[in-house]
Amino acid sequence: MTNPQTPEVSDHELVNRAQAGELDAFETLTTRYERRVFSLALRMLRQEQDAEDVTQQTFLSALENLNGFRGEASFATWLFRIATHAALKIIRKHKGLKTISLEEATEGTDQADSVPHPEFIADWRQSPEQLVEKREIQRLLDEALTKLDERHRLVFLLRDVQGFSVKETAEALGLTEANTKVRLLRARLQLREQLTRTLGDPEKQVVRKHDHAH
Amino acid sequence: MKCEELLAMLNEYVDGTIDPAVCEDFEQHMAGCNPCQVVVDNIRKTITLYKEGKPYELPVPFRERLHSVLRQRWKETHEKPEERKRRT
Numbered sequence: 001m002t003n004p005q006t007p008e009v010s011d012h013e014l015v016n017r018a019q020a021g022e023l024d025a026f027e028t029l030t031t032r033y034e035r036r037v038f039s040l041a042l043r044m045l046r047q048e049q050d051a052e053d054v055t056q057q058t059f060l061s062a063l064e065n066l067n068g069f070r071g072e073a074s075f076a077t078w079l080f081r082i083a084t085h086a087a088l089k090i091i092r093k094h095k096g097l098k099t100i101s102l103e104e105a106t107e108g109t110d111q112a113d114s115v116p117h118p119e120f121i122a123d124w125r126q127s128p129e130q131l132v133e134k135r136e137i138q139r140l141l142d143e144a145l146t147k148l149d150e151r152h153r154l155v156f157l158l159r160d161v162q163g164f165s166v167k168e169t170a171e172a173l174g175l176t177e178a179n180t181k182v183r184l185l186r187a188r189l190q191l192r193e194q195l196t197r198t199l200g201d202p203e204k205q206v207v208r209k210h211d212h213a214h
Numbered sequence: 215m216k217c218e219e220l221l222a223m224l225n226e227y228v229d230g231t232i233d234p235a236v237c238e239d240f241e242q243h244m245a246g247c248n249p250c251q252v253v254v255d256n257i258r259k260t261i262t263l264y265k266e267g268k269p270y271e272l273p274v275p276f277r278e279r280l281h282s283v284l285r286q287r288w289k290e291t292h293e294k295p296e297e298r299k300r301r302t
Contacts, residue, residue: 038270055280121252132267195256
């Protein structure tokens, strides 16, 4: 993963230099990823103070464990894993003894057949490439994400925003892969519904007549 | 394939992990069902938007604090023990 602002030095090279003792290289890496780590934490936790704590813990942990980093995963993936675990620790602490995986054991409603059906179906007025440039879009995305309940939000953030595999997401959250997939599907459908209500073109709305077989 | 069955396969289709035989049924259904076609397209766009989303900026005082904490920790972990001893 490279940063478009400083394409000249790769993460790999900066990591090597930092491992050799160059503080500047470590600070460049920090500057490169601090916003994305902070954003991940803020979206997971929804509390700025907690997100700051997680960000600081993440980079401190990266600093202390840098020599153990062997490059099996990319530096970014490694960093996001540290941040995810730090954020989950806070979430679990807030919940007391009730951990996320315990929640799964008692909840028992994550069945694929209870997936909500799409209601507002319409082509969007603009492409994602056009939309992403607009400032108000980010607010819309964050609002929609905030409306998801935690168990759907976390799965979506790790899988679709951070790019974890289903297996990695399941492991991080202490869920089964099957459960992770159902939550992901629900999260995607709910976000689609919300975004389409704002971004969809009402003139291009399509109405489902009835469930039909083809 | 019914709309409902398509919905259950949505993740696999969008992520490209769908069984090729099922994929054929999936696409055949979509070709004749405009709502499903639009839902799949909406979902893809939703994921793209979130993936490409802009990160939050760090609050300036926090950024300064973070970098100063890191520099301090770097010193503590990278200084040779005798240098540290000499300073204290």
